Amino acid sequence: MPAVCRICLILALAVPLPATAQLFGGNSTELAAQVQALRQKVDALDVRLLKLEGLIQQNQELLGLLKEVETLKADVAKMRGQGEMQAHQIDTLGKRQNDLYVDLDQRLGELAKAAKPAPAPAPPPVAAAPQAPAADVPAPSGPPPTPAAQQLDPLVESRTYEAALNHFREANYAGAIAGFKGFLKAYPDSALAPNAQYWIGYSYYALKDYKTALAHQQKLVAAYPGSAKVPDALLNIATNQIALDNLDAAKKTLEDLVSKHPGTNAATLASRRLAALK
Template sequence: MRGIALAMLLGAVALPARAGLFDDDVARKQIESVRIDHENRLGTLEASARGQIELANQIEALKQELAKLRGQMEVLTNDLDQAQKRQRDFYVDLDTRLRKFETAAVAPDASQSAPATPAADPANETRDYEAALNLVKAGKNKDAAAAFIAFTKAYPKSSFLPSANFWAASALYQQREVAEAARYYGKTAESWPDDARAPDALLGLSNCQTELGDKKGARASLEKIVSKYPSSPAAQTAKQRLGKK
C-alpha cells in the first residue's frame, strides 16, 4: 500500500511538469510560426518596394527622354520655320528684282498711238500687287492667296500675272489647299514657260502631285524641269529627287 501511494504521489507531481513542457513547445511553435509569417510578409513588402522604386526610376527616365524629344522637336520646328522664312524672303527678293525688269519692258512708248481700250491704272495695279506681296511677307497665307487670286481677275493683262499665279499657288499650298495650289502652279508653268518662276512652279506642282498621290505626274514634272530648265536651281533639286525615286 505504501508503494502504491508513493507511485501515485510521484505521478501527481510529474503530470504538472509534463503539462508545462507541452505548453512551452506549443508556444515556441506558435512563436516560430508567427516569426516566419512576419519574415515572409516583410520579404514581400521589400520586393514590392523595390518594384515600385524601379518603376519610379523608369517613369523618371521616360520623362527625361520625353523632355529631350520635345526639345529636339522644338529645335526642328524652329529650323523648319526659319527655312521657310528664308525661302519666302528669297522669292520675295527675286520677285522684286524681276518686277523691275518687267516694268521696264512693258513701259509705254510715247510714239505709239493710244490703245483702243483704256489700260488698267498702273499705280493701282502696282499698289494691289505689293499689298498682296506684303501679306506673303507677313506669313498671312490665307489672305495672300485671296489677294493674288483677286489680282489675277482684276488685272488679266498685267505683266505681274506669272508672279501673281505663282504666289497664289504658294500661299494655297501653305494653307494645305493642295489641289488648288497644283492648279495655279500648273497654270504658271504652262502659260508662262519662259518666266523665271516656271521651274519653281513645276517643282511646286511636283510637290502637290506627290501629296495628291499622283507619283507618275510628280516624276514627269521633275523630268520636265531637268530637261527644259537644266541650269536652274530647281533642276538640281529635281535631279536629287529623281535619284531617290
C-alpha cells in the same frame, strides 16, 4: 524469489519519472502543448517574414520603375527642347525662303516690265480729206471699243502685282490673297500670272487652310505646266498633303518633283523630305 526481484525492478524504474516531470515543469502533455504553441508562433513569424520580403521586393521594383519614369521624363523634356529649337529653325528657314521668293518675284517683275516694248508714238496728224455730205457717210457699225479691249498699262500691272506682294511680305495673307486674285482677274495673260497663283496658294498655307492651299497649287500646275513656279508649287502641294496626314500622296508628289524637275532647289528640298519620311 524471482517474483520479489521483478517487483523491485519495477519500483526502481518508476522512481525517476516524477523527478523528470518536475525537471521540465510539468507533465509531458503540458510540455507537448508548449512545444506546439512555439511551433505555431515560429510558423506565423515565417509567414510574416515572407510577406515582408515580398513587400520589400515590390518596393524595390516600384523604386526601379520610379527611376525609369524620372529618366523618361528627363528624356522627354530634352526631346521637347530639341523639338522647339528645330521648330524655331524651321520657322527661320521658312521666313528666309519667303524673303528669297519675294526678292525673286520682284526681279522677275522688273524683268517683265523691262521686256515690254514701249508704246509706239502716235502718228502725225494727216490733213483731213474733203468730207462727203453727211447724208452719204455710213453710220459706224458695232459698239465703240471698251476699255478692256484697249492695251493695259504695264506700269499699272507691275504696281498692282507689287502691292499684293507687299501684303504677303507684311504677313497680311488675307490682303495678299485678295490682291493677287484681283491681279489675275485684271491681267489673266500676264507673265506674272503663275507667280500670283502660287502666292495665293502659299498665303492660304500660311493661314493653315491646307485644303484650299492644296487646290490653288494644283490649279497652278494644271494651268501653267511650263512655268518655273511648278517645282515650288509641287513642293508646297506635298507640304499641304503632309499637314493633312496624307503621307502616301505626299511621297508620290515629292518623287514626281525629283524625277521631273531635277537640279532645282525645290527638287533638292524634296529629296531631303523623302529621306525624312522613310
